[in-house]
Amino acid sequence: MHIRRNPLLRTAVAVTVALGLTAGVTACADDGNDDSVITIGSTEADKSQWKVFQEKAEEAGLNVEIKGFTDYNTPNRALSEGDLDVNQFQHILFLADYNVNSNADLVPFGATQIFPLGLYFKDGTTVADVEEAGEVVVPSDTTNQGRAINVLVQAGLVTLKKDGLLSPTPADIDTDSSKVTVTAVDASQTVTAYQDGTPAVINNNFLEGADVTAADAVFKDDPSKPEAQPYINVWVTTADQVDNADYLKLVEIFHDPEVQAAVQEDTNGSAVEVTTSAEELQEILADTEAKIKEQN
Template sequence: MITRLKKAAVIGAVATLSAAGLTACMSDGGDGDSDTIRIGSTEADKSQWQVFQEKAEEEGLDVDVVSFTDYSMPNKALAEGELDVNQFQHIQFLAEENVKADYGLVPFGASQTFPMGVYAKNYSSVEEIAEAGDVVIPNDTTNQGRAIKVLAAAGLVTLRDDDLLTPTPADIVAEESDVTVTPVDASQTAVAYNDGQASVINNNFLAAADVDANDAVFKDNPDDPSSQPYINVWVTTEENKDDEDYRKLVEIWHSDEVQEAVANDTAGTAVSAENSPEELRDILADTEQKIREQGGADE
């Protein structure tokens, strides 16, 4: 097993974040090397991680799940050696982070995908949404691009280029589309839904708005090649990508007990993904290349 992190003296058991940056509070390991595998997650409070830790212990692995509230920090913490691995993001997010910050982080296993859906309280079909003529979408770059691609797959909008990784409203051919899009903060898409507008809603906002994922009028297909950048992954550094214990983490995640907890935590919206590490890294490389070609990630 590859030697784990060399930890400095620290002051707590949970990592939190502030606007000023990372204030990771790690359990005191004293001086010397540790065999504890430190995993960064933005959902460490979920039951899936508790079950995961219990299963890992049964397999002889000592894991510490470190909680983050800011999605920009787990990759930074991993790249700077404060974590061994993280599991919170899909490939496209990782690609954008790698291109922007030159982290060079790589996936070593898949976890799940979360299909993105179009929801409408007052409409039951794509045709009715087309008649309504407007759809609310999230306005952050990654989710906005994916939402527009979902609408294109549903036949509600036509794009000037189907190969765009993160299309914007400017890439929609208005005269050939059935709806216009209104970008809003992601948290407001569910509000718009409850106000009667058709909306593309991120999975993490469904439960808070009491929206049933099964009520989606249309969802993207996780088996479609265009959905590959949205596979959620286990991530580590290039030098540790073949660590055997890390591979065990992926196996444990896909155990029946953990998958049952994932299903409960996500109201059944997660679709298990078991792509090989090699396939995941090919998808990452292709996604990073497209981001560079399209001038993305604030290069």
């Protein structure tokens, strides 16, 4: 899920995508142009969720082909160029960055999940415990720093000088109105800080090193909150196909309990199912694109 030109967004998009995406392989060998086949681009075509998904799609009378990609740039280009019907591998922020920087108009038509970014505290279990500690460590890379600070905003621990910032930095924090101080360190050092007793926002790929799971988070971003919405992963197609009835069935199938069980198995329980409507997703996309253009 990575197309980057804006310095603030380059890494940001990449790392967050990495939380939810890994290299994939083609799950079906049919490369024909049969109009009855719906081709879906994914960077996780080798995951068990897609096998279950294909079975459920077949039961629903749909013939789907999962095309695997090993990088995050190609699936959107392939969709724009007509080599795919839809793709499902990215969150809204990544899609917005692609559209803005490629002059494209790809559109989300269904939500899948979000991979929450969490706040962890070895010596506490509540946000009040973190407030009492008085300090929180966040990753210093621009990818996760902005999202981490917004996690603290959602938790009520930090106030920004200006609301609604896509990628706030420590300089954007209103220290007088905030309940904790924020220290930015290398992402790997958030684990050390956590183990030493300092509350920390830890990237999902460092959780194992901290010997915690997503379930141990004191607080994590809420998909319903504006700060987290750009990180909702989505189904995407071209603007002229956004109301395609068969494509909309794909969204329903993805939320089938058996498919969701496979998603949880594939993600070690870190994925949170999201059912935000297509209309709202498109509003979030438009807002995110506007913020990217403003930053550019």
